[in-house]
Amino acid sequence: MPNNRSDAALRERLKLAEKATQGPWYHTLAAIVGTKKSPEDNDATCICSTEWGCSGDSQANAAYIAASSPDVVRADIEEILRLRGENKLLNSMVMSFAGKAVHETVGGWWTGWKGEKFLTKKAAIMSLIVKVKSELK
Structure with missing residues (x-):
């Protein structure tokens, strides 16, 4: 333990x-x-x-x-558990927001924030998240 x-x-x-x-x-x-x-x-x-x-x-x-x-x-333990719950909620909110910010094109590609093309929705979302994090620094 x-x-x-x-x-x-x-x-x-x-x-x-x-x-x-x-x-x-x-x-x-x-x-x-x-x-x-x-x-x-x-x-x-x-x-x-x-x-x-x-x-x-x-x-x-x-x-x-x-x-x-x-x-x-x-x-300490109560704070860790509270922060884990908050982190889980924030992650789901970010994924929800990011999922709405990317779009599938007619050709099956996914476009990101500035028109970049990605093979998967997940790749487009992750690119968006990386860019948002860098903007927040």
Whole structure:
């Protein structure tokens, strides 16, 4: 699952984040990650310790784990899923628009924006999309 970023895998990670100790998490004493009412609060509930028996930089590991608390992970995953949905919608709108901007000629060719000829409708649409992208830069 670590490298699986499909929508289904992300939704499974959302479920895991909901079951974990809720944050925010803070890098507290030494190499310990805990929850606190505020960053300044000295009273923390330990989530995990990265110091004993762990390899690497335990301070850096604790800081990274604290920055990846369930609320942060949930927000990131929800944003990814939202952006994927928005991207899908925008792509379909672009394809719809571009499909209306190309025309089939009597000879079976497809003409694009400035009269170029293409063998397929898809090639004409892709040419149009490339030109639109360059105009938007």
